[in-house]
Amino acid sequence: MDQYLFIKLSVGVFFTIGLYSVLYKENKFYRFCEHIFLGLAAGYSLVAIWTSILYDQWWLKMTGVPAEGTSKMVPGYFMYAVLLPIGLCGYMVMSKKHNWMSKIPIGVILGLWSGQQVKNWWTQYGAQIYGSMQPVIPTTWSSLSRPALYTFNEAGAKVPLSPDAAAVIRSNIYATQALSNFIFVVTLVTALSYFLFNFELKGKFLRSFNTVGRWLLMVGFGALFGSTVMARFALVIDRMSFIWNEWLKLGR
Amino acid sequence: MNAAFWDKLQKVDRRVLYVVLVVLTSIGLFLKAEIPVAVDDSSADFYAKLMKIDPNKPVVVQTDWTISTRGENMAHLECLLRILMTRKIKFVYYSATSDAPAFQVATDVIRHINEERKAMNLKVYERGTDYIGLGLFPNAEGANESMRNDIKKAWGGRRVRMPDGNETDIFQTPVLKGVNSMGDFGLMVVVTASDTIDFAVQRLNDKVELTGMATGVIAPGMLPYYQARQLKGFAGGLKGCYDMEYMMKHGINHPEEGGKIYVNAGKIVGEVPPLGSGKDLARATQYYADLHIALSLLIFAVVVGNVAMFAQKKAKKGAE
Structure with missing residues (x-):
């Protein structure tokens, strides 16, 4: 078993080095690894389909499952057979004469999808629209920032405040919260205003408003890009870990 | 320094940088430093949620990633499984993505965590009694929609081979017994490298408490969901996963020897204990230290490149 594992890992390392060799320059070793990878992926997908x-989600539902052990028999539902010709119609897109048939499965999918979208849109964005209505005026000046919801006992351990005291703190808007909310609301409104293309924004104020939106969008894109760079580095680090920790068993 | 030096610096072959990156990230893997960190609110909420859910309710894990994002997602799934297994929470997992190997990759991670637990003399999770794998669903939208409508129909007819060798209907197993709808699950966790989290939010966030673990590319898009409380918490990228491992070791608002509190999350009321047994600091801790080295190299290269460009321009102007 250990020998099998070593061979498996060695093949992985061979292809890791092969695929990274393109960083030096385009070469046949890289192309070989790439084609093997693509072939494997296609073959694996075919079997997995x-x-x-299909077996679990279509065949068994169509043919049913016989009783076994404590499990009762599950009857088949032969209407599932209708799905096969409908699905196969999709391949008629290759035929010039019969390609109209490919529109049947596309129509079914589009119909189902469109019907779900109203509800889905609201479930996805409704809560976000509601959450964007944030108060920008402080309701108390007793403290600039929101006090902690705990205190310390004599031993120095944290003790939660009484529910009433915590509820009072939660119900108030403190100055720093209001400022943070204000920045959020300005960002939201200016960024949305950038996408108003139906009419020309006239006047210095409106144009500046639009420019602020563009700049804030750029700040957002910068943060997104930074996060993406970190993700890419994590992939390189994992490949190094695969070689050093898993294959060579060093530094584990 | 003269223009020739800056010129030379500007023309350093990119392959030299690749070699330096490989050498530095390789060295970094041997350091394994526990870096003090201020955990994100989203990670703290996620950890607190996982540590507080009812252990008698199963958890749904949707795992939509393959080897191409192993660096982040494998650390995510390992971390999640360690928490679930230590807390003895049963779970059901499946993949809802068109990437065919996703389910197999997740199955391999479960086997690997089981081997780790066996080596530590901890309880090994058994298929059928402690967890169930449902396989691959190629369309996340369709899979989540049917789960929302009727979980018994969506997963109906499936059987699992129990430890005694008999096949049993999944709804008769100790994992899913008593589950009739998504609301009967304690939590749903989507471990993803793509937009499948969007479909889960659209279809399921009003049916079950939803959380997520995603790559650094996807994580920023999860923030609006978290702020609108559609996600009850999430771990984003390697940082989010390191946060989780750090809390698995130190807990939240949890005083250790000498009364020192490592994770002081004011948002979380009360104390959340550390994991207690099993591995805590693991893959993400090792990679997170290494990430600092890689990012330092990146920043160094950007700064040197810019300084060289300006110095070169200045030197050329001086020469004119």
Whole structure:
């Protein structure tokens, strides 16, 4: 078993080095690894389509499952057979004469999808619209920032405040919260205003408003890009870990 | 320094930088430093949620990633499984993505965590009695929609081979017994490298408490969901996963020897204990230290490149 694992990992390392060799320059070793990878992915997907998808989610539902052990028999539902010709119609897109048939499965999918969208849109964005209505005026000046919801006992351990005291703190808007909310609201409104293309924004104020939105969008894109760079580095680090920790068993 | 030096610096072959990156990240893997960190609110909420959910309710894990994002997502899933297994929470997992190997990759991670627990003399999770794998669903929208409508129909007819060798209907197993709808699950966690989290929010966030673990590319898009409380917490990228491992070791608002509190999350009321047994600091801790080295190299290269460009311009102007 250990020998099998070593061979498996060695093949992984061979292809890792092969795929990274393109960083030096385009070469045949890289192309070889790339083609093997693509071939494997296509072959694996083909098998998985049957074993993990069609068999479980279509074939068994159509033919039923016999009783076994404590499990009762599950009757088949032969209407599932209708799905096969409908799905196969999709391939008629290749035929000049019969390509109208490919529109049947596309129509079914589009119909189902469109019907769900109203509800989905609201479930996805409704809470966000509600959450964007943030108060920008402080309701108390007793403290600039929101006090902690705990205190310390004599031993120095944290003790939560009484529910009433915590509720009072939670119900108030403190100055720093109001400032933070204000920045949020300005960012939201200016960024949205950038996408108003239906009419020309006239006047210095409106144009500046629009420019602020553009700059804030750029700040957002910068943060997104930074996060993406970190993600990419994590992939390189993992490949190094694969070689050093898992294959060579060093530094574990 | 003269223009020739800056010129030379500007023309350093990119492959030299690649070699330096490989050498430095390789060295970094051997350091394994526990870096003090201010955990994100989203990670703290996620950890607190995982540590507080009812252990008698199963958790749904949707795992939509493959080897291409192993650096982040494998650390995420390992971390999640360690918490679930230590807290003895049963779970059901499946993949809802068109990436065919996703389910197999997750199955391999479960096996690997089980081997780790066996080596530490901890309880090993058994398929059928402690967890169930449902396989691959190629369309996340369709899978989540049918789960929302009727979980018994969405997963109906499936059986699992129990430890005694018999096949049993999944709804008769100790994992899913008593589950009739999504609301019967304690929590749903989406471990993803793509937009499948959007579909889960659209279809399921009003049916079950939803959380997520995503790559650094996807994580910024999860923030609006978290702020609108559609996600009850999430771990974003390697940082989010390191946060989780750090809290698994130190807890939240939890005083250790000498009364020192490592994670002081004011937003979380009360104390959340550390994991207690099993591995806590693991893959993300190792990679997070290494990430600092890689990012330092990046910043160094950007600064040197810019300084060289300006110095070169200045030297050329001086020469004219």
